[in-house]
Amino acid sequence: MRCCSPPRPAWVPTCSSSTRSRRSTGPARAAGTGAWDWPPWRSRSRSRQRGSTIPAMLLPDAVCPHSTASPRLGPRAAGDEVHRRCCRGQPRELLPASCPGMAVPLGEPERGRAGRAGQGRTERGSAGQDGMVQGGAGPWDHRIIKVGKDPQGHRVQPAPTTTITPNPEQGAWLNNKGAWLSGNGRGLTEGGWLIGGGPTPRPRRVPLTSRAGNGGSGPRPLHGADRCGAQRGGACSALLCPRGWGGGGLATAPRGSPSPPPPARRGVPPPGPRVPRCPLHAPCPPVSPTSPVSPYPPYPRPPCPPISPHIPPPPQTPCPRGAAPPHLTPPPPPGVLPLSQAWGRAPRLPPSPLPAQRRAFSNNKILVELDESAGVATMKFKSPPVNSLSLDFLTEFCISLEKLENDRACRGVILTSAVPKIFSSGLDITEMCGKSTEHYAEFWRAVQEMWLRLYSSNMVTVAAVNGSSPAGGCLIALTCDYRIMAENPKFSIGLNEAQLGIVAPFWFKDTFVNVVGHRVAESSLQLGSLHPAPEAHRIGLVDELVPEEKLKDRATAVMQQWLALPGKGGTSWAVTECRNGDLTCVGGPGIEAGSCVSVGTGGVGGWEVGKLSKAVRAALGCEGCAWHTAGRSAGCAGRLPPAQLAVPALLSRAGGA
Numbered sequence: 343m344r345c346c347s348p349p350r351p352a353w354v355p356t357c358s359s360s361t362r363s364r365r366s367t368g369p370a371r372a373a374g375t376g377a378w379d380w381p382p383w384r385s386r387s388r389s390r391q392r393g394s395t396i397p398a399m400l401l402p403d404a405v406c407p408h409s410t411a412s413p414r415l416g417p418r419a420a421g422d423e424v425h426r427r428c429c430r431g432q433p434r435e436l437l438p439a440s441c442p443g444m445a446v447p448l449g450e451p452e453r454g455r456a457g458r459a460g461q462g463r464t465e466r467g468s469a470g471q472d473g474m475v476q477g478g479a480g481p482w483d484h485r486i487i488k489v490g491k492d493p494q495g496h497r498v499q500p501a502p503t504t505t506i507t508p509n510p511e512q513g514a515w516l517n518n519k520g521a522w523l524s525g526n527g528r529g530l531t532e533g534g535w536l537i538g539g540g541p542t543p544r545p546r547r548v549p550l551t552s553r554a555g556n557g558g559s560g561p562r563p564l565h566g567a568d569r570c571g572a573q574r575g576g577a578c579s580a581l582l583c584p585r586g587w588g589g590g591g592l593a594t595a596p597r598g599s600p601s602p603p604p605p606a607r608r609g610v611p612p613p614g615p616r617v618p619r620c621p622l623h624a625p626c627p628p629v630s631p632t633s634p635v636s637p638y639p640p641y642p643r644p645p646c647p648p649i650s651p652h653i654p655p656p657p658q659t660p661c662p663r664g665a666a667p668p669h670l671t672p673p674p675p676p677g678v679l680p681l682s683q684a685w686g687r688a689p690r691l692p693p694s695p696l697p698a699q700r701r702a703f704s705n706n707k708i709l710v711e712l713d714e715s716a717g718v719a720t721m722k723f724k725s726p727p728v729n730s731l732s733l734d735f736l737t738e739f740c741i742s743l744e745k746l747e748n749d750r751a752c753r754g755v756i757l758t759s760a761v762p763k764i765f766s767s768g769l770d771i772t773e774m775c776g777k778s779t780e781h782y783a784e785f786w787r788a789v790q791e792m793w794l795r796l797y798s799s800n801m802v803t804v805a806a807v808n809g810s811s812p813a814g815g816c817l818i819a820l821t822c823d824y825r826i827m828a829e830n831p832k833f834s835i836g837l838n839e840a841q842l843g844i845v846a847p848f849w850f851k852d853t854f855v856n857v858v859g860h861r862v863a864e865s866s867l868q869l870g871s872l873h874p875a876p877e878a879h880r881i882g883l884v885d886e887l888v889p890e891e892k893l894k895d896r897a898t899a900v901m902q903q904w905l906a907l908p909g910k911g912g913t914s915w916a917v918t919e920c921r922n923g924d925l926t927c928v929g930g931p932g933i934e935a936g937s938c939v940s941v942g943t944g945g946v947g948g949w950e951v952g953k954l955s956k957a958v959r960a961a962l963g964c965e966g967c968a969w970h971t972a973g974r975s976a977g978c979a980g981r982l983p984p985a986q987l988a989v990p991a992l993l994s995r996a997g998g999a
């Protein structure tokens with residue numbers, strides 16, 4: 343029986359052959375032992391392909407680290423507790439009866455859960471993941487088992503067993519979370535992801551009037567009290583609860599969405615007209631200082647981000663980012679509509695007509711400054727004396743990252759410290775002794791969460807290491823795309839756990855190995871070495887050294903370099919045509935015509951541009967189909983009309999992956 347997925351992300355696989363083969367050290371059973379690595383996550387090479395790998399499985403109950411059957415998490419009580427919270431995010435159909443998550447009555451409307459899907463809740467999103475559907479006894483019975491991003495570029499994770507019901511009168515589709523889908527049955531989309539058909543094992547029709555929640559594109563506001571799992575007695579995670587993220591805004595239909603207005607729910611006044619989702623227009627949600635049922639210990643929730651005074655307040659006002667900049671909209675190839683025309687959405691944010699817009703938000707331990715014009719945020723750790731990674735820090739880190747992840751204006755993050763001479767001292771040692779088992783479990787979960795979110799961020803991440811960075815601090819730097827360190831030899835970095843008499847977790851190790859190579863990692867880990875900056879550079883632990891006063895500028899320059907690339911951080915889209923069994927890029931900004939375009943293994947939007955391996959091409963063997971890829975800042979808005987896509991064919995040729 344399958345149980346819960348990792349704490350996050352929790353995509354449900356569509357195919358065992360999905361992308362596992364592309365991982366160097368992804369989740370796998372240890373040979374002969376039957377044991378599973380945990381957390382099931384990819385590692386990456388330095389020439390990583392962001393978004394090209396995904397967690398490829400739900401974990402069986404026995405290997406869920408939070409389940410009582412897991413040998414990894416220790417005492418049963420802690421396992422139960424965390425497992426319950428973890429599994430809260432899973433469709434109940436997939437939970438075993440033994441799962442503590444099943445303690446929540448099945449009959450209860452899943453409002454809090456539904457609210458997770460696409461409402462400010464971001465899933466560690468591999469940009470290249472597609473929605474897949476199992477089933478379909480009729481043309482409208484589909485079980486979405488994996489989804490990706492919504493049309494605005496926000497990742498969504500609807501419950502993996504979404505049932506889609508047609509609403510013929512309005513020519514659209516409604517899933518069992520109340521989210522509107524658009525499409526024609528062959529190319530249904532939810533949250534911007536194409537879904538297909540097939541027989542449904544157990545189609546579940548949900549009467550319109552009993553639907554609760556909103557799968558992400560529905561009209562109901564995010565921040566109502568009934569949106570929060572905490573309000574119904576369910577577990578509410580600060581990271582999951584939309585109210586934990588002040589900038590979530592309204593979960594409304596994308597601009598130009600063909601979705602019809604939603605039906606009124608019984609007892610619920612019909613919602614107002616849909617308005618474009620613009621974080622700057624989002625009303626500040628009510629924020630409760632603490633949540634009694636939060637799996638996190640009470641902590642002051644971050645205040646809502648300030649709304650820039652120059653942004654007109656009414657949400658109905660057309661978003662100033664709405665129009666596509668002409669110079670960024672490349673001419674489409676013959677017969678192919680520009681993505682923005684095809685779907686009525688801007689493929690990316692226009693440059694602001696105003697002077698550089700900067701926004702900042704801050705919580706107790708992290709200061710975030712977002713330069714909207716550059717699309718780059720700086721996260722400054724400000725938790726003196728040493729920026730130790732306490733539970734509070736980790737929680738705020740994840741919230742800040744998620745905020746930025748949800749912000750279309752942000753495409754890259756620079757991590758640095760506001761504390762002189764210290765980047766981060768690593769895990770807060772005081773969190774690791776004299777606390778309850780539950781606290782340990784919670785703390786460790788938060789450590790993993792931080793790593794997972796950062797590692798798999800769709801934003802370009804650059805560590806500007808302006809001080810010492812032992813252990814967990816080093817992990818943060820390792821988890822970024824690029825590391826620049828101040829060239830002060832007094833600053834050191836490394837995984838020094840051995841010196842503390844503890845062993846770096848294997849995923850610390852894997853991340854380290856990916857950066858410095860096996861042998862260097864081996865000896866460094868065994869000795870618990872802290873490498874002075876010059877040595878760290880020599881062994882490849884950091885990518886470059888610069889004088890401390892130039893660190894910021896250099897990080898900014900590197901970021902610009904990364905963001906100029908198409909794909910993950912880039913702003914380009916490209917269209918490919920299949921000619922003679924090959925995929926040929928017909929061009930796009932920053933993409934040379936004739937270059938290969940990575941199509942991953944199915945799906946639309948968000949794919950990175952890069953080399954398309956012969957193997958993938960052979961697997962796809964596409965003929966006469968068109969494909970496109972959209973960069974993140976295009977908000978993954980790029981979708982060709984279904985008629986122009988042959989995605990199902992591609993998917994089937996790719997083995998359903």
Ligand SMILES: CCCCCCCC/C=C\C/C=C/C(=O)SCCNC(=O)CCNC(=O)[C@H](O)C(C)(C)COP(=O)(O)OP(=O)(O)OC[C@H]1O[C@@H](n2cnc3c(N)ncnc32)[C@H](O)[C@@H]1OP(=O)(O)O
Binds near residue numbers: 842845
């Ligand atoms: C609980 C469930 C999970 C269990 C998991 C078990 C397995 C985990 C296995 C491995 C993962 C571990 C990862 C880690 O990150 S462990 C932490 C490793 N960190 C260190 O070893 C850093 C130790 N600190 C230093 O080296 C230095 O403090 C410094 C270089 C960061 C700064 O030096 P300096 O400027 O001279 O400051 P001080 O040394 O005087 O320190 C100031 C102040 O800060 C306190 N402090 C330092 N580090 C930490 C820390 N990691 N956590 C908490 N507090 C820290 C230090 O004690 C001083 O406090 P004060 O005496 O009260 O002023």
